Amino acid sequence: MTSSIYGPSSSASYRPFPSTRHNWHSQFCFICYIFFSLSFLRMSQGRGSAVATLMVMSLLVLLYCEVAEAATYTVGDAGGWTFNVVGWPKGKRFRAGDILQFNYNPSFHNVVGVGKVGYSTCKTLRGAKVYQTGNERIRLVKGQNFFICNFPGHCESGMKIAVTAV
Incomplete structure (x- = not known):
């Protein structure tokens, strides 16, 4: 369990190389975000469940990219x-x-x-x-x-x- 000085928090992640914070990982996250955004725009033309699935996947990628930076x-x-x-x-x-x-x-x-x-x-x-x-x-x-x-x-x-x- 991880805490902040203001109380407990249950999420934590590990980034082994602090100096690479914005190198390959950030580029990967950006490319994934662009890919999912473009796919979303394409699929939003009449495919409701596919759009919802893609939105959830896109959100998960963005959350992963944010958490993995610690x-x-x-x-x-x-x-x-x-x-x-x-x-x-x-x-x-x-x-x-x-x-x-x-x-x-x-x-x-x-x-x-x-x-x-x-x-x-x-x-x-x-x-x-x-x-x-x-x-x-x-x-x-x-x-x-x-x-x-x-x-x-x-x-x-x-x-x-x-x-x-x-």
Whole structure:
């Protein structure tokens, strides 16, 4: 199950190569969309059930193309969610809908979705979402996304990240 910092979501997908986001896959989606659109126009001249079927197929292709664009990033890479990950997002390009995978030992750490103030002060404010399973998949929302560990002293030791998703 995937969550956003605003609550759970049941859909997730994996895109293994973030740098190829708009290359072959987007071209394939565009070609499929054009093909189905042209077929729809042709078939709309008196074939009701075929038109309905084609509309559903076209919608499914478009939905697939949209969902397949999400990337999954493991926070801290092989080291996981631990101390001094504050610089981990540097040089990465995130998009809304991408997934951050947090791997950690829940006996020693957690993940808290916070706002800018919570991130700056290393304080968990009222209403913050606290994750404690050790295996979190959190979907990014457009804009700034902030995460800290609120175990005493952890955030202050660099166990926090700020990710901006476009």
